[in-house]
Amino acid sequence: MPFNKPVPKAGAAINELEIGVGAGAVKLGGESVLPFYAFDGEIKNSPKIGIEVSDLPFDDAPDGIKVFYAGANTVAERVAKAAAAEGVDFVCLRFESADPNGADTSEDECAKIAKEAADALGDSKALVIVGSKNADKDAKVFDKVAAALEGKNVLFVSAKEENYKTVAASVGLAYNQKIAAESAVDINLAKQLNVLVNQMGVQNQNIVMNVGSASAGYGFEYVVSTMDRIKSAAMNQNDTTLQMPIFTPVSTETWGVKESISEESEMPAWGSREARGIDMEVMTAVSVLASGSNAVMLRHPASVAAVSALIKALA
């Protein structure tokens, strides 16, 4: 008897969502098969990679990153350089300096920087704006930046439980940009925030999920399980409140763990700090992609190249 390969049929698909305009626009999601299961059906849009650029200089960064950005002195110049790196699908501009506990850059200044960066990019690559992790400040920054970038179809990362009302009203409704809804590694919390943002009037098709992450080895099994179950609920149970593509900011997790920050002088047995940092970033990124993330944010150009090669090989 001949072997007939069973093909699991998912009942529903992940929403397809576009960020950016023109030549640089990228599409996220749209699939109705498990991650990289090209043999089960078409993967409409392969996973995408965003490169992280902070609005602060990379003073503390490993040499490879410093070398990569050498000669770029403004945020706009760094953004332009980043966009040219191999394997990059979009650029993530992160307003690290806006944190009130840090430099506390004003929202107007952020809007100015964002505008310059967007002008430098032109239509070559899509832009994603990432906040400072301070929910109140992010709401203010996102409002001004969304206004400054009107019409650019930018994704804002992230709206959280504390600020989703302001973010949804300005970013989503007033300026018609895309929103990432961030929750803390829990399928129910992810769903709850999607429902709340949607109830503010933002269509599900304009929402991306940031379901939270961790560095590989740091309670990472919760991340895997959460993503697995979200994809299963979205595709097999047709749960429309979980059918948003998943965006996972990997770099902000992995570059803060001890494997990535301990200098070689402190941990001689561990070898090069830079190699470790890249390893952590690549391992975590590949794992979240295999668990269902539709896009990741990475910092090191070498990581971007490695993960991009993997996606090409598997897609």
Next chain:
Amino acid sequence: MNKIIFKTANSTLAVAEAGTGVNLLALAREHGVDIDAPCNGNGTCGKCKVRIDGRDALACQATVTSDATVEIPESASAFKTGIKTADLSDGRELAIFRNIQQQLAEFPAGTNLSVVSVQLSEPTLDDPADDWTRLSAELNLQSASLFALSKLPSALRENNWSIDCVIRGDRLIDVGANLRLCGLAVDIGTTTVAAVLTDIQTGEVLAKASAGNGQIRYGADVIHRIVEAEKPDGTEKLRSAILNTLTPLIEQAANSAGIPQTSVYRAAITGNTTMNHLLLGLPSANIRLEPYVPAVMEFPVITASEAALPLNPDAEVLIAPNAGSYVGGDITAGTLASLLWKREDSYALFVDLGTNGELVFGSSEFLFSCACSAGPAIEGGDMSCGTRATDGAIEDCVIDPETLEPRFTVIGNVKPSGICGSGYIDLVAELFRTGIIDARGKLVKQSHRIKDTDGIKSYILAFSDQSGSGRDVEITEVDLDNFIRAKAAIFSAIRTMLAGLDFTVDMIGEVLIAGGIGSGISFSNAVTIGMLPDIELDKYRYLGNTSLAGAYAMLSSDAAAAQVTEIKRNMTYLDLSTHPGYMEEFVGACFIPHTDAGLFPSV
């Protein structure tokens, strides 16, 4: 020594002498001054606030340093006097109780007690047999209580040798004229105690009484009580606290029924596992320690004298058996009264709402039980303006969707000073319905009734100038969080239990709600907030105090008492704390009405 005067606004309660460094709350307890301390002196609940020489302080955190006058606010001892309990004192409760009484009538009435009238021949010089020999020969008795023997000579002589004898088996336990077989059913709740005194033969209710559980001064929930009992002499302290509650209660009931307390020949006591352990002075520590095994599940027969209850010393005290550490005799007896175990045609869910919510699901074929820790929020505990259902408590509420102005009813028709459980259920449902809060319980509308104190928003029901407490009666976002967690605990327990049995909510034929909080509960509002499953509202029925009704049945009938034990043995206990799916269900339920909106189509 320092002189401490405890007083209310109007009168002096006690004058105490105390050394420097003595804790004020402990001193107050020692002198019989009741101060409500739900957290038992951990300084977390803020309910024991008193005024020391004009300054506010928490009694549990204060120590004696010099002479002082301590003014106790009225509200601090309100729990003792004003609690509205499900004790059959209002018509509705009584009607529900009568209904249960009727349905239990099919149990063969009959106990091992009987009362027999005898006429003995008087002794003479020729027939000098003693009183006991005469009586025991006549009635074929083998033994007698010392109490009965001591009464025998005068009873015979005062009544012309014609007396009534109360006999259990072949043992004499009382003698006298016109004896009536009386029984006492008691429900010992963590918060309140309710009792009825009945005529065992006719089933007639002769008297009823209720009071706050005196152990409350050692903490509002069972865990605090167990911790207190673990301290030196703690078990004895908690035992006397409940006995000191029961003794006047029994006295009061017997007086109003016009019978001597020694005419109570049988008692049935229902209570959760911790309550029955503490009543009998049994070690309770293992109830809260893994693997959560209590000292006794099925109690042997205990006599009133052993239990130190002021009844006939030979009275049998039946204690409803426990099904688990957190599913106690109140639930096994309550299940009997709910008639869940008799259902042939459909399955029913029995829910006892309280600090611990207990659930029983099943039919004549099987019984499944579990307990969830809802926390005190549903009873008004741990809430900024929470109160038990006493005078001044807001017990229901409606909010105008246009003006956002509330309308409410206050128990006792006084100015509002707090909100009780049923009031919170209505309030949260109305806040959600009018869009004042979002599904996570955050206040999202603007109104002069919504204020922001240090970043914590609240909705004000009654401004300070209209309230009985002199401060705003409000619900804060922190309260909303607590309340949503409490309702989520109950709903997720229901879901987890049903899922474990592969049942869905539409397979529930009836939902039977019991517990003190239930009397005023609006089922439609409880569904709106996602506390109870979204099924037809006519499937909900309020049963009142099923624990007391169960105790009553055990009292009147040996068959009913045996059935309670049978129920206990047939009951499967599901431990939610170790159930892998429970936490996820819980987080899903921490949303109004639920993260999975499909579970609440009508909301």
